Amino acid sequence: MEHEGARAPDGASVAKPEGLRERKRRETREATRRAAIALGLEHGWDAVTVEMICDAAGISPRTFYNYFPSREAAVLGEGKPMPNESQVAAFVAARGVSDVEAFAVMMAEVWTAAEPDRELFRQRRTLLDATPELAAANMMRITEARAQYAGIVRQRLDATRPSLGDADAEIEAAMAVSIAMGALQVMARGWLAGDGEAPLASLIHDYFPRVRRLTQAPSA
Amino acid sequence: MEHEGARAPDGASVAKPEGLRERKRRETREATRRAAIALGLEHGWDAVTVEMICDAAGISPRTFYNYFPSREAAVLGEGKPMPNESQVAAFVAARGVSDVEAFAVMMAEVWTAAEPDRELFRQRRTLLDATPELAAANMMRITEARAQYAGIVRQRLDATRPSLGDADAEIEAAMAVSIAMGALQVMARGWLAGDGEAPLASLIHDYFPRVRRLTQAPSA
DNA sequence: TGCATATTTGCAGAGTGTGCAACGAACTGT
DNA sequence: ACAGTTCGTTGCACACTCTGCAAATATGCA
Known part of the structure; x- marks a missing residue:
């Protein structure tokens, strides 16, 4: 298939x-x-x-x-976007990046791969960005798949931090998914504003230092 | 009035x-x-x-x-939840916590204050958590208010990091809002699972070390 | 060609949401 | 207390989304 x-x-x-x-x-x-x-x-x-x-x-x-x-489904596509096995494996194995960042990169790749036509991808994203109703419907799709996404993140957490308790891993996985989705929303907007040359995934690495700073308590 | x-x-x-x-x-x-x-x-x-x-x-x-x-509005309440002046002032002045954490605390307080009846607040949150359609409608409300929230965060950024450029501040404010909202989603679920004694705002401080860890690249 | 299967379509019906106009209850001043 | 104004409630007609059912049509296959 x-x-x-x-x-x-x-x-x-x-x-x-x-x-x-x-x-x-x-x-x-x-x-x-x-x-x-x-x-x-x-x-x-x-x-x-x-x-x-x-x-x-x-x-x-x-x-x-x-x-x-x-x-709405005519714009959004009806299936929930899901990474394939190799994408999951790359995510689990990725080193040198935070869990949230790695997950964001994976999802960006999934989205990009699901819509080969760049121009259409851009148009859809523009429409989605301008229409709260569509953004909400999109959120709904993702919310329904949230448990599955969290399961994928758990695979990574189990591999990188095996000392983590079961309940903690559950919570952190869900948290990573939610935070990454939030950050991606803004990054996608930034991508739209750009010329469309740089792939979404590379933008993520540019944006992430900000995420770190915003979640870091000032030492002073 | x-x-x-x-x-x-x-x-x-x-x-x-x-x-x-x-x-x-x-x-x-x-x-x-x-x-x-x-x-x-x-x-x-x-x-x-x-x-x-x-x-x-x-x-x-x-x-x-x-x-x-x-x-949906009958469940969600029709107005967008907005902090009052003193809440904004406290948020802008809060020290020793990250921008995202401070914003999350403020929003938790706004939500709590908007529904004095604890039991009803809990029921509504439960329903919202169990119904993707309602969660999406809720997201929509927040999306529409996103620009205003970002404006509030900018006040804080302008105060704490005046060296930040205009465009950067804009982006980081939007990012902080999105990340905080994502994290709050999970925290609210954790609050629901608890006995309801601890206020939502205190839970946030307990959860935040996880957020920091998840966004931190491993030094190794 | 002729049968089996998949797709398209129309139709009826439930449910959401809106404009309009009539009706009724609450406030106003005398 | 009374008449007039103002505001809230309701019914009605209408547009739109979405679903189940059955008839009509097109494709696939022997």
Whole structure:
């Protein structure tokens, strides 16, 4: 399910025949997503109705709800963004950076990878940033996945600080997730303000000294 | 408008006649809020309809929307929670704690003060914690007020670190707000798990060493 | 070609939220 | 106490989101 083109020597490779059905479905979904984002940027998200999106995408309103569970999902994407195994492994093994920073970098990579089209990624982020309603819906998605994220952070904590008690590890994992998400919100805004050349992940390293300073009690 | 009972020597004091109209309005609002929270805890928030709340509160559905702009607002309270002047002054002047920690303490106090009824505060927090939809709506409220919160943090930064450039201060203020809100989310959950004796603000000081550790790069 | 399966669509219905106008209760001065 | 003003309540119509169901349509496969 994850292979792409798999050009094996034998012409009839194993994966991705990509039947007509699947292709049309993917295209329809993509067209709908783009229509939703474009209309949102043009008219403001709360002025965009499902009917408008459907007219632009060439589907009926009822079909829209076969693809997306809500109007917001057309912009946000419906699945919760989850790191794959190698991303988790890199996060757990990362040294020389704080737990929060490492987690933020991983999530930035997950987001970036989930939307290969840079321009669309940027547009979506802009819309999301300008629309509290969408930001809230996005938060909801993340809140629902919070326990799973915390589980990933625990893997790192168990590896780097095995002396930590069970209850403490639980709390610190949840804390790291919440703090990283908060910081990412601001960093994403900073990324939007930039020219879009620097990848989000590198911005994070630039921003993090500030995070350290803001959480540090002055010694004086 | 802000005075309470003001028993001046002369019987006819200046403030708060509290006419019958105002009293009934306050009572109706309170009854509706309590009905919404109780029903949410009993049936789960998404099973609660406006009609149910209205039946319990003894008002018509149309009247509900005269009090609250949305179903969620009945639980969350409609105004954005804002610190008063003395709270801001204390925050700006607080020494020996990090910016994020000081801001978190201030917000905890604002929340606590906004809901004098401890039991109701706890119930609302429980419901909010169990319902991603409500947590998201709450986030939305805060997101809308984010710029104002950042302005308050800037007052502190300008006082404690005047060498900071304008753009940097802007960014760090926004960052402090986001991080504090993230951390508060977890702390509030910890407070819920406790017996409710310790005030939220004191819990924050207990939790903060963890925040410092999680954002600190290991020296090794 | 013809059958099995997946997708699209319309329709009815529940629920949220808003503007408008009528109705009723509370405040005002006399 | 009374008439007039003001404010809160309610019902009604309407737009919009979202769901279940069943009919119509398109695709996949032998």
